[in-house]
Amino acid sequence: MERDELAAWLHLTLAPGVGNSTARRLLARFGPPQEILRQPLSALRECVTQAQAQALCAPPPKWQAQWKTSCAWLRGTDAQGSARTIITLGDARYPQALLDTQDPPLLLYLMGPQRLLAQRPFPVERCLAVVGSRNPTPQGAENARLFSRALHGAGLSIVSGLALGVDAAAHEGALDAAIDGADFAATIAVLGSGLDHVYPRKNLGLAQRIAARGLLVSEYPLGTPPLAVNFPKRNRIISGLCQGTLVVEAAAASGSLITARLAAEQGREVFAIPGSIHAPQSRGCHALIRQGAKLVESAQDVLEELRIPATTPTTAAAPTGAAQAADSPLLQALGFDPQGVDALVARTGMDAAALQVALLELELAGHVARLPGGLFQRLGRG
Numbered sequence: 001m002e003r004d005e006l007a008a009w010l011h012l013t014l015a016p017g018v019g020n021s022t023a024r025r026l027l028a029r030f031g032p033p034q035e036i037l038r039q040p041l042s043a044l045r046e047c048v049t050q051a052q053a054q055a056l057c058a059p060p061p062k063w064q065a066q067w068k069t070s071c072a073w074l075r076g077t078d079a080q081g082s083a084r085t086i087i088t089l090g091d092a093r094y095p096q097a098l099l100d101t102q103d104p105p106l107l108l109y110l111m112g113p114q115r116l117l118a119q120r121p122f123p124v125e126r127c128l129a130v131v132g133s134r135n136p137t138p139q140g141a142e143n144a145r146l147f148s149r150a151l152h153g154a155g156l157s158i159v160s161g162l163a164l165g166v167d168a169a170a171h172e173g174a175l176d177a178a179i180d181g182a183d184f185a186a187t188i189a190v191l192g193s194g195l196d197h198v199y200p201r202k203n204l205g206l207a208q209r210i211a212a213r214g215l216l217v218s219e220y221p222l223g224t225p226p227l228a229v230n231f232p233k234r235n236r237i238i239s240g241l242c243q244g245t246l247v248v249e250a251a252a253a254s255g256s257l258i259t260a261r262l263a264a265e266q267g268r269e270v271f272a273i274p275g276s277i278h279a280p281q282s283r284g285c286h287a288l289i290r291q292g293a294k295l296v297e298s299a300q301d302v303l304e305e306l307r308i309p310a311t312t313p314t315t316a317a318a319p320t321g322a323a324q325a326a327d328s329p330l331l332q333a334l335g336f337d338p339q340g341v342d343a344l345v346a347r348t349g350m351d352a353a354a355l356q357v358a359l360l361e362l363e364l365a366g367h368v369a370r371l372p373g374g375l376f377q378r379l380g381r382g
Contacts, residue, residue, distance in 0.1 A: 001086060007067050008033035009088055013106050014060040014221070017052050023106055024089070026056075032090065069222050073196065082211040083114040084195075092120045097127075101240040101266050105219035109195050112215035116185055127157045127188065128302065129238050129263070131256040132166030132248035133281045140249035140281055141169040143273055146347045147246065148173030150299035152186055153349030154308060157214070159242050161234065162189040162203050166248045166256075171210055177349065178213045185214040190238045192230035194218060199226035235259040236266075243306050244269030246296065250284030257284050260293065269305055271296045298342040299349060330358050331367060331378055338375040 001009075012023050012033040029047050030036045036044075037056065044053035074084050087093045087108050098104050110117060130148050132140060148158045148170040158174035160167040171187045178186035189210050193199050195218050198207045210216055219237065220230060235258050239245050245263040247270070250256040260270050270293040275282030289295050296302055303309070333339075333347035344355055359376055362368040369377050 001088070001091075003067075003071060005032075005034065005088075006070060006086065008037055009086075009107060010067050010070065010221070011037060011060060011063055012056070014063050014066060015052070015055040016060060017055050018048070020103055020106055022048055022052060027089070066221055066223070073222055078111070078208065078211060082111050083117050084109075084111050085117045086110070093117075095241055097242070098237065098240045101236065103236060104240070105237065107219060109218045109220070109222070110215055111195055111211045112185065113212070115181075115183070116215060119183070126155055126184070126308070127159050127242040128306075129159045129242040129245040129259060130166070130170035130248065131160055131238065131245060131259050132170075132250055133254060133256065134163050134165040134167075135281070136165045136169070136249045137275075137279060137281055140166060140275070143346075144169035144248045145173035145176070147248070147273075147299050147302075148187070149177045150346055150349035151302060152177045154299065154303055155184075156308070157185045158187045159238055160187070160189060161231070161238055162191060162198070162200075162207060162210075164200055164202065168203055168206055170248075171206055171214075175209055175213060180213075186210075187214040188241065189214070189216050190234050190241075191216065191218040191226075192220070192234045193226040194220050194222040194224040196222050197225055231255065232258050236262050239263035239268060240266055242268060244271060244302070246271040246273070246302060247285055247288055247293070248273050249275060249279075249281040250288075251280050252283045252287065254284045257288070260288055269294065271302055271305070273297070298346040300342070300345045300352060330355075330362065334368070334376065334378045338377045340375055344376070 012018065026036050026047055030039055041053050041057055044056055070086065074086065076084065087110065089104060089106050128151055130144055132144060136144070144166045152158050152174040158170055160170045162168070162171065171189060174187035187210055189207060191198070195216055198204050207216060217237065219234070232255060235255065239259050239262040245260050245268060247256050247260050263270050270288060272285040272288040272293040272295060274285060274289065274295055294301065294305055330348055333344055341352055341355060345352055348355065350358065359368055367378065
């Protein structure tokens, strides 16, 4: 983006009293921001209020400083060498899925590998939001991690909000399955602050990992602190980027339910994992299921609803014989407790047919025992 073009977009977005809807009306009437800012007050008054027109005719407070900060940020890189860019509502890279929502952001600040930032259109065609409680149960955090790992292994980018709890577990699960050099993001974190103010600070290391193999996204100008009002608003971006939203755990008054509601309003799928009737973190999911969300017990349930064929994640070649069996991702997923096929599908990302073949091979080799009720158990060897 040219410096003058960026300056005009920042002027438009920072003008006091001129929000997204007003700015889009001006863009539809006059064209790019440079043209809007060339209009006389009388022409602007035909489209906006007197106060808004006057705000557009004078540089906004701190506009010059924000422009210089943005230019310097665009030139920089982080320790992992991640690239940076700002795309506008009129940019060919702007995600079509987000453009089709009711309130698309005017600007998106992005950080990630250059190969992803350079793609046109932006590589978000197959995304799933995974959200939930900031204080999940241990099982809830594990579900978020395993579902995200399996779903990314099937070709989906996992989108969440970098919050503690389920969000962080979802990002981590997708990163566990990430393949170097892939042409789509392992995971996308949508922040409620400027990209130079990662919040919570506890997840700074996770944000750096995401920037190396996925994407950090924000609509907020650099320097914007993590204000409470920003987080519900950013949820429309999380749901808007995605084909569907999976709620792992959520209390009755959880912010994750806002994301689920927005997804439904945007015409996207809503999924929920059921839990114990005694767990407060399950009440939001149960409410969503009563309202029509799809109850899911495995990653395969999500893939079938989205009509995405399951695939086995690519793994490096392993040793043969006993060492190969001991290092088997399936054995690692199985652990030493009895497990059903659905649970193993969620943990491994394999489809049911491939999983049954792999289990049979391990059974014949004496590493797995078949139990009544369709359960399998790893034997204590290797």
